[in-house]
Amino acid sequence: MAGIRAAQKEKTRRALIQAAMNQLSAEHGYASLSLREVAREAGIAPTSFYRHFQNMEELGLTLVDEGGLTLRQLLRQSRQQIAKGGSIIRASVTTFMEFVSNNTAIFRLLLQEKSGNSRDFRLAVTREVEHFTAELVDYLVAEQKFTRELAELQADAIVRIVFSAGADALDADHKEKQRLTEQTIAQLRIVARGAEATRLAAKTKE
Amino acid sequence: MAGIRAAQKEKTRRALIQAAMNQLSAEHGYASLSLREVAREAGIAPTSFYRHFQNMEELGLTLVDEGGLTLRQLLRQSRQQIAKGGSIIRASVTTFMEFVSNNTAIFRLLLQEKSGNSRDFRLAVTREVEHFTAELVDYLVAEQKFTRELAELQADAIVRIVFSAGADALDADHKEKQRLTEQTIAQLRIVARGAEATRLAAKTKE
DNA sequence: AAATTGAGCGAACACTTGTACTCTGAACTG
DNA sequence: CAGTTCAGAGTACAAGTGTTCGCTCAATTT
Numbered sequence: 001m002a003g004i005r006a007a008q009k010e011k012t013r014r015a016l017i018q019a020a021m022n023q024l025s026a027e028h029g030y031a032s033l034s035l036r037e038v039a040r041e042a043g044i045a046p047t048s049f050y051r052h053f054q055n056m057e058e059l060g061l062t063l064v065d066e067g068g069l070t071l072r073q074l075l076r077q078s079r080q081q082i083a084k085g086g087s088i089i090r091a092s093v094t095t096f097m098e099f100v101s102n103n104t105a106i107f108r109l110l111l112q113e114k115s116g117n118s119r120d121f122r123l124a125v126t127r128e129v130e131h132f133t134a135e136l137v138d139y140l141v142a143e144q145k146f147t148r149e150l151a152e153l154q155a156d157a158i159v160r161i162v163f164s165a166g167a168d169a170l171d172a173d174h175k176e177k178q179r180l181t182e183q184t185i186a187q188l189r190i191v192a193r194g195a196e197a198t199r200l201a202a203k204t205k206e
Numbered sequence: 207m208a209g210i211r212a213a214q215k216e217k218t219r220r221a222l223i224q225a226a227m228n229q230l231s232a233e234h235g236y237a238s239l240s241l242r243e244v245a246r247e248a249g250i251a252p253t254s255f256y257r258h259f260q261n262m263e264e265l266g267l268t269l270v271d272e273g274g275l276t277l278r279q280l281l282r283q284s285r286q287q288i289a290k291g292g293s294i295i296r297a298s299v300t301t302f303m304e305f306v307s308n309n310t311a312i313f314r315l316l317l318q319e320k321s322g323n324s325r326d327f328r329l330a331v332t333r334e335v336e337h338f339t340a341e342l343v344d345y346l347v348a349e350q351k352f353t354r355e356l357a358e359l360q361a362d363a364i365v366r367i368v369f370s371a372g373a374d375a376l377d378a379d380h381k382e383k384q385r386l387t388e389q390t391i392a393q394l395r396i397v398a399r400g401a402e403a404t405r406l407a408a409k410t411k412e
Numbered sequence: 413a414a415a416t417t418g419a420g421c422g423a424a425c426a427c428t429t430g431t432a433c434t435c436t437g438a439a440c441t442g
Numbered sequence: 443c444a445g446t447t448c449a450g451a452g453t454a455c456a457a458g459t460g461t462t463c464g465c466t467c468a469a470t471t472t
Contacts, residue, residue, distance in 0.1 A: 003470095004469070004470095005417095005418080005419080005468085005469050005470070008419080008469095009418090009419065012419080012420090026323065026325070027323050027324075027325075028323060029237060029322065029323040031235060031237035031238055031323075032237055032323070034458085034459070034460090035459080035460065035461090036458080036459070036460080044419090044420065044421085045420060045421050045422070046421095046460085046461090047420075047421070047422080047461080047462085047463095048419065048420045048421070050461080051418080051419055051420070052419095056460090108321065111321045112318070112321050112322070114373070115314065115317045115318055115373050115376070116235065116318070117232065117233050117234060117235040117238070117318075118233070119232070119233075122377065153389065153392050153393055153396060154396065156389065156393065157367055157393040157396065157397070160366060160367045160370040160371070161363055161366045161367060163370070164366040164369070164370055165366070167320070167321050170321070171328065183359065183362065186359050187359055187362065187363040189400075189404070190359060190360065190363065190397060190400035190401055190404055191363070191396060191397060191400055192400070193399070193400040193403040193404055193407075194395075194396035194397055194398070194399040194400025194401070194403065195396055195400070196403075197399040197400065197402075197403050198395070198396055198399060201399075209440095210439070210440090211438085211439050211440070211447095211448085211449080214439095214449080215448090215449065218449080218450090240428080240429070240430090241429080241430065241431090242428075242429070242430080243428095250449090250450065250451085251450060251451050251452075252429095252430080252431085252451095253431075253432085253433095253450080253451070253452080253453095254449065254450045254451070255430095256431080257448080257449050257450070258449090262430090
């Protein structure tokens with residue numbers, strides 16, 4: 001029952017995924033990914049590809065899922081940073097930026113396919129990002145006592161700003177990344193202040 | 207000196223650009239654009255393409271420029287709306303969203319190539335967006351008396367939020383677009399309030 | 413021990429791709 | 443009017459693409 005056969009299959013499956021990842025770069029996106037090249041890098045014949053995935057699309061969706069997993073790791077890591085105390089905003093933004101630097105290929109994939117050419121891809125990415133936003137909403141409601149409505153507005157704005165800055169960070173050198181990080185932190189502080197002011201304005205109206 | 211020849215050349219050049227535009231859709235991006243198909247739709251032989259562009263890349267950059275032109279139209283239109291009085295934020299966001307709806311193909315191109323696979327493309331798009339941000343900064347400094355630093359933070363945040371919402375609007379139906387518009391307006395109000403609060407905080411500190 | 417399964421291979425097929433070359437004929441120039 | 447220019451067409455080629463088919467042979471099951 002060792003499943004030496006199933007284990008081997010899983011291994012080359014991982015090799016295929018890894019090969020696809022390796023070929024994703026700033027210059028070559030998912031769209032220009034070729035079955036034959038992926039198979040070559042994974043060390044199998046082109047035809048054997050079909051033992052693992054029906055299409056390139058199926059491989060692609062697997063990559064997006066992989067990216068979602070990574071995003072969830074990021075969430076966990078952020079929560080740990082927050083638990084340690086200190087500035088929540090600063091901690092979150094810096095962990096996010098570090099993550100972008102360490103997982104460039106996968107972030108690029110997510111960002112590209114978010115406005116890419118396959119509806120399934122777009123939906124898959126949107127789902128992952130929404131998961132991210134939802135976590136933030138929960139935090140704002142539970143810890144900071146915002147109304148759900150205001151929390152949703154705020155969280156959505158934050159995610160838009162942070163992901164957009166993350167996209168810019170993909171191309172940036174170290175110095176530029178630092179600038180982006182500080183800028184994003186300052187912007188989130190503005191948003192936080194604005195949300196706070198909005199909450200007060202709503203309260204005094206009652 | 208009529209230039210009946212030059213006119214014809216310009217005409218088929220426009221036909222090529224138009225053909226390329228037509229082939230850009232939610233399903234078919236720039237990356238999967240083929241010289242032969244573009245030439246076919248423009249009604250010329252594949253080889254004649256080279257009389258007008260050296261590469262597909264050159265055609266692509268032309269499309270991006272075209273998009274930049276469109277963005278500048280948007281700016282002008284927004285300013286007219288603002289001059290009419292009323293809510294600046296509401297006017298700007300609604301004109302932006304209308305523009306996205308009416309120029310879907312070109313916006314999709316800009317959004318995709320902003321994080322696309324050609325460095326030249328990314329730079330070209332970034333340049334256009336920066337132009338957009340710069341205009342907003344000028345407005346905030348001149349009309350609202352913000353410091354340049356705060357205006358830049360605010361403008362950049364606004365552009366990130368609006369363009370990100372615009373990207374979502376590409377796929378959305380009418381109802382969803384309205385929701386997005388209202389949401390974006392509310393978010394920009396939060397940012398405005400936050401910036402205002404930040405300005406006050408800085409002042410009292412002096 | 414015999415039978416079955418299935419990952420991986422190699423050959424082959426029917427395309428599509430970009431691009432180099434040569435030629436034509438209408439528009440322009442002197 | 444003769445000569446030149448040049449947009450566009452046609453042919454051809456080499457290189458790549460995804461996918462089907464039948465085969466092998468080790469792992470697994472009966």
